[in-house]
Amino acid sequence: xxxxxxxxxxxxxxxxxxxxxxxxxxxxxxxxxxxxxxxxxxxxxxxxxxxxxxxxxxxxxxxxxxxxxxxxxxxxxxxxxxxxxxxxxxxxxxxxxxxxxxxxxxxxxxxxxxxxxxxxxxxxxxxxxxxxxxxxxxxxxxxxxxxxxxxxxxxxxxxxxxxxxxxxxxxxxxxxxxxxxxxxxxxxxxxxxxxxxxxxxxxxxxxxxxxxxxxxxxxxxxxxxxxxxxxxxxxxxxxxxxxxxxxxxxxxxxxxxxxxxxxxxxxxxxxxxxxxxxxxxxxxxxxxxxxxxxxxxxxxxxxxxxxxxxxxxxxxxxxxxxxxxxxxxxxxxxxxxxxxxxxxxxxxxxxxxxxxxxxxxxxxxxxxxxxxxxxxxxxxxxxxxxxxxxxxxxxxxxxxxxxxxxxxxxxxxxxxxxxxxxxxxxxxxxxxxxxxxxxxxxxxxxxxxxxxxxxxxxxxxxxxxxxxxxxxxxxxxxxxxxxxxxxxxxxxxxxxxxxxxxxxxxxxxxxxxxxxxxxxxxxxxxxxxxxxxxxxxxxxxxxxxxxxxxxxxxxxxxxxxxxxxxxxxxxxxxxxxxxxxxxxxxxxxxxxxxxxxxxxxxxxxxxxxxxxxxxxxxxxxxxxxxxxxxxxxxxxxxxxxxxxxxxxxxxxxxxxxxxxxxxxxx
Numbered sequence: 001x002x003x004x005x006x007x008x009x010x011x012x013x014x015x016x017x018x019x020x021x022x023x024x025x026x027x028x029x030x031x032x033x034x035x036x037x038x039x040x041x042x043x044x045x046x047x048x049x050x051x052x053x054x055x056x057x058x059x060x061x062x063x064x065x066x067x068x069x070x071x072x073x074x075x076x077x078x079x080x081x082x083x084x085x086x087x088x089x090x091x092x093x094x095x096x097x098x099x100x101x102x103x104x105x106x107x108x109x110x111x112x113x114x115x116x117x118x119x120x121x122x123x124x125x126x127x128x129x130x131x132x133x134x135x136x137x138x139x140x141x142x143x144x145x146x147x148x149x150x151x152x153x154x155x156x157x158x159x160x161x162x163x164x165x166x167x168x169x170x171x172x173x174x175x176x177x178x179x180x181x182x183x184x185x186x187x188x189x190x191x192x193x194x195x196x197x198x199x200x201x202x203x204x205x206x207x208x209x210x211x212x213x214x215x216x217x218x219x220x221x222x223x224x225x226x227x228x229x230x231x232x233x234x235x236x237x238x239x240x241x242x243x244x245x246x247x248x249x250x251x252x253x254x255x256x257x258x259x260x261x262x263x264x265x266x267x268x269x270x271x272x273x274x275x276x277x278x279x280x281x282x283x284x285x286x287x288x289x290x291x292x293x294x295x296x297x298x299x300x301x302x303x304x305x306x307x308x309x310x311x312x313x314x315x316x317x318x319x320x321x322x323x324x325x326x327x328x329x330x331x332x333x334x335x336x337x338x339x340x341x342x343x344x345x346x347x348x349x350x351x352x353x354x355x356x357x358x359x360x361x362x363x364x365x366x367x368x369x370x371x372x373x374x375x376x377x378x379x380x381x382x383x384x385x386x387x388x389x390x391x392x393x394x395x396x397x398x399x400x401x402x403x404x405x406x407x408x409x410x411x412x413x414x415x416x417x418x419x420x421x422x423x424x425x426x427x428x429x430x431x432x433x434x435x436x437x438x439x440x441x442x443x444x445x446x447x448x449x450x451x452x453x454x455x456x457x458x459x460x461x462x463x464x465x466x467x468x469x470x471x472x473x474x475x476x477x478x479x480x481x482x483x484x485x486x487x488x489x490x491x492x493x494x495x496x497x498x499x500x501x502x503x504x505x506x507x508x509x510x511x512x513x514x515x516x517x518x519x520x521x522x523x524x525x526x527x528x529x530x531x532x533x534x535x536x537x538x539x540x541x542x543x544x545x546x547x548x549x550x551x552x553x554x555x556x557x558x559x560x561x562x563x564x565x566x567x568x569x570x571x572x573x574x575x576x577x578x579x580x581x582x583x584x585x586x587x588x589x590x591x592x593x594x595x596x597x598x599x600x601x602x603x604x605x606x607x608x609x610x611x612x613x614x615x616x617x618x619x620x621x622x623x624x625x626x627x628x629x630x631x632x633x634x635x636x637x638x639x640x641x642x643x644x645x646x647x648x649x650x651x652x653x654x655x656x657x658x659x660x661x662x663x664x665x666x
Contacts, residue, residue: 013136017260020053024262026353031269039276039327040241044346046270047246050253052353053263143259150255157310161207164215164309168196171216176228178575178607183232186285187240197221203299204315205308206235209244215312219302225607225637230287230295231315237278238313246270247313275316276327283328293328436462440470443487449480456483460490468494472502475518481511488514492521500525504533512542519545523552531556538564543573550576554583561589569599569612577608585615593621600626606635613641 027049031042052059171177176195184192193212197220204216214235220228238244250267257263283289300316308314316324327333436459443455456474459467468491475487488506491499503525506518519537522530534556537549546568553565561584568580577599584592593616600612613630616622630642 013139016056019056020257020260021262023049023052023056023353024260024266027266028262036333039273039280041346043246043270043273043277046266046273047249048346048349050246050250050263050266050270053257053266054249054253146258147255150258151252154251154255154311157312160309161311164198164200165194165196165207165213167200168198168215171195171197174574179225179229180232180236183229183236187233187236187281189236189240193236193239201308202303203308204231204235205312206238206244207309207312209242209248212239212244214239215308225610226291227295230282230292231299233282233285233287234278234315235313237281238274240281241274241277243274243278243313246274248311251311272323274313275324279324279328280333289328293325296325296328436464436467440466443470443474443483449478449483452478452480452483453486456486456490460493463494468496468499472498475502475506481509481514484509484511484514485517488517488521492517492524495525500527500530500533504530507533507537512540512545515540516542516544516548519548519552523548523555526555526557528556528558531558531562535562535564538562538568543576546571547573547576547579550579550583554579554586558587559589561587561592566592566595569595574605574608577603577605578611581608581611581615585611585618588619590619590621593619593623597621597623597626601629606633606638609633609635609638610641613638617641617644 027045030045034042034045177192180192180195193206193214195214195216197216197218199218201215202217202219204214204220206212206214214232216231220231223231247270250270253263254267279292282292296316439455439458439462443452443459446452446455452474456471459471471487471491471494475484475491478484478487484506488503491503500522503518503521506521507515509515509518515537519534522534531553534549534552537545538553540546540549550565550568553562565580565583565587568576569584571577571580581596581599584596596612596615600609600616603609603612609630613622613626616626627642630638633639633642
């Protein structure tokens with residue numbers, strides 16, 4: 001027989017806990033050299049470690065790695081060890097073969113002994129084994145009870161969040177939706193989350209990873225515009241970084257590994273680093289550290305009775321606030337978020353470590369195959385290698401297609417001809433399986449408008465001549481306005497005269513949505529030569545088109561402001577007045593200062609007045625009359641900007657950039 005190591009029961013449990021401990025210790029050591037790095041880098045290490053700990057039960061099912069810890073000469077057969085341990089008996093008298101009983105046939109004496117021998121009640125189970133089984137059962141019962149209680153606590157927290165959101169009132173006023181959309185655009189979110197207000201919480205928090213929602217306390221209605229933007233920036237940063245998922249995984253790890261102190265430490269560090277990473281993201285977007293820290297301090301000290309549920313991400317906690325405050329006010333801390341390459345490297349490293357640790361397990365040595373058996377094994381002759389087959393030569397393009405292809409490659413700025421577009425379709429249908437060619441063919445030939453729209457969306461980041469030409473054709477001639485809108489949006493990341501000319505044609509589309517996106521695309525490119533085209537739609541009948549056109553004017557680095565932009569300071573739509581004031585501040589044409597002052601004196605909207613103050617500050621034309629009005633305002637933000645101007649400040653770089661980035665989804 002062969003010996004085997006019984007790594008089951010208590011031994012396997014200890015081995016499993018040791019693997020989890022090793023992963024967490026490695027993560028703890030890895031964060032030591034990252035103390036001066038970004039909080040996002042440390043958060044990524046802790047998140048990967050907790051995911052690895054949660055995945056250990058699944059990863060442990062992979063085949064174990066055989067590592068030669070002990071030399072093979074020490075492996076021995078169990079029977080030989082017994083033979084060497086028992087001394088040999090004295091020589092016996094010789095007997096004949098007839099006196100020997102047949103094999104496996106017991107003698108009468110033996111049968112009598114079998115019949116009279118007592119039968120044990122539990123054959124093969126020692127008392128020590130029974131004690132071990134009883135101890136393991138007790139431990140499993142205790143673990144199950146505590147884990148179920150903690151998981152139930154998480155479920156109750158989830159239900160509490162749902163009830164708060166269900167009973168809350170959704171905020172739809174422009175005072176909230178406008179900064180929400182602006183901050184979402186600044187953070188490059190696909191769409192802004194739901195924003196609600198509730199009297200059942202005293203602290204703002206983000207919740208619901210699958211349907212992101214921001215819940216504000218009832219006191220938020222009296223917040224200043226700066227505090228609103230600071231809170232929205234922080235909570236949207238959590239949504240941008242997918243911290244809600246990481247928070248849920250950390251809570252689940254604590255529930256399952258409740259007995260392990262390192263798991264609780266990892267979850268605490270994960271939560272703390274996620275808050276600091278969001279703070280860094282807010283500060284890197286232009287918020288002032290002193291003002292942001294003041295907002296956090298006032299909100300933390302205002303919490304009296306109850307904060308946020310366990311499954312939510314509150315903006316601040318009293319226990320973690322001191323460290324966050326020091327980090328916010330420390331100018332030496334790096335604020336940048338980890339790049340994709342760094343994130344991929346950390347995830348790959350921890351994933352490989354988790355897989356390796358899970359696959360390692362002690363085992364008994366395998367029995368080696370005798371050399372004699374190997375020598376007697378039949379020899380199989382190798383199969384002869386097949387003769388190499390020559391690859392078919394690529395087919396040459398048709399003459400007209402070849403000519404069109406050479407012309408397009410020689411002059412990539414030229415508009416695509418019908419022959420060139422037909423050549424593109426023919427190449428894709430004839431076997432060109434590149435991503436750009438396939439999407440271009442779908443965009444130009446598919447019969448379903450939703451499919452074509454998705455193809456145009458996919459061509460946005462390819463930036464090849466083929467994709468550009470297909471998008472231009474779709475913008476000019478597709479019969480579905482949503483396909484034309486998506487094509488104009490996708491072209492906004494391309495450059496060249498041919499793209500600008502196509503977007504200029506889109507300004508005359510019969511659908512306002514297409515005209516608005518075309519104007520936004522021209523502004524995104526920011527070419528001065530397109531100013532005349534944009535000025536032609538400043539008097540468009542659609543508010544959205546006028547807003548995008550004014551924004552595009554502010555993007556073009558011109559020196560003289562168009563008259564229609566100045567006239568927009570008195571537009572009936574508040575949003576257009578805000579964008580007009582912002583654009584005039586970007587242009588900084590001194591001749592427009594009097595018009596801005598006049599508009600400021602009659603303006604009733606606080607947000608428009610702030611934009612006008614910023615524009616005057618950028619020009620250095622802050623008059624005494626404007627300062628007098630601003631210092632008497634009931635709005636503290638307007639008074640603050642006036643005081644900043646008196647102190648010698650020009651513009652306010654932290655004032656949010658009104659980037660009306662459209663996000664048409666396929």
